[in-house]
Amino acid sequence: MDDVDSDSNDGAAMSSRAIVDAALRHGCPSVSFTYTEPTVFFEYALDTAKDAKAAELRTVFVSNGFMTPECLRMAAPYLDACNIDLKSFRDEFYKKRCGAALTPVLDTLRAIREADIWLEVTTLVIGGLNDSDEELTDIARFIVNDLGPDTPWHVSGFYPRYRMSDVPPTSAASIERACKIGADAGLRYVYGGNVNLFQDTRCPKCGAVLISRFGYKTKITGLTANGVCGGCGEKIGGVF
Secondary structure (H helix, E strand, C coil), X not given: CCCCCCCCCCCCCCCHHHHHHHHHHCCCCEEEECCCCHHHHHHHHXXXXXXXXXXXXXXXXEECCCCXXXXXXXXXXXXXXXXXXXXXXXXXXXXXXXXXXXXXXXXHHHHHHHCCCEEEEEEEECCCCCCCHHHHHHHHHHHHHHHCCCCCEEEEECCCCHHHCCCCCCCHHHHHHHHHHHHHHCCCCEEEECCCCCCCEECCCCCCEEEEEECCEEEECCECCCCEECCCCCECCCCC
16 A cells, blocks of 8 residues: 555555554554454554554454454464454344354454453344343353453444434443343443443442543543552453
8 A cells, every 4th residue: 555644534545554653653552453344454454463563552453253263363463452242142143134153253252362362342232132131141141251250341332323223222221231231240341332331440349440431531540550459459450
């Protein structure tokens, strides 16, 4: 690609090196590959991740998790974190709504954990499709048992768009219920997404607010530089 140095959102082509240079210039500590599935432009993403790591920047894949083991093995040395969509815990949902399958996503999640890449999971909660207590409990228990209780789970509210404009938005009560299910299953960090609920990171031992959030505003309030609760000394899961 051409080395076009652009800070606008006009879609100008940029080389992997130009992306890293822009991140450094603006003081960004990391480069994230998101909003377009990174495995779709994998070669470009991999080149950028390599350049970012060489520049001592951290890297994050935000993905649907539908990738081959070979793809993950190639990317793993250059990834610090992944946020993977676990859209449902039912294969019929994946087949009907995504044209895909559940098992490869579960395999990817386990492989990311085994590769020692920091992992977070996101589930878009859609009323009447994947929001039953049983299914949400199945997801939460899978995360606890297969990925570990320190794995953050983001349960996000759905808004009607495009081919699902006839489905109503997810209620705040549904997100609150999902968060409670996650906590009851043993997850230490559960967050509500697209709603103003359960956004802060709290110490799972003493309950102190460690990172406060509102929208895109984030403030570290009680977390030490090495990832420990400043109040009780509990080690907090994350990359610090």
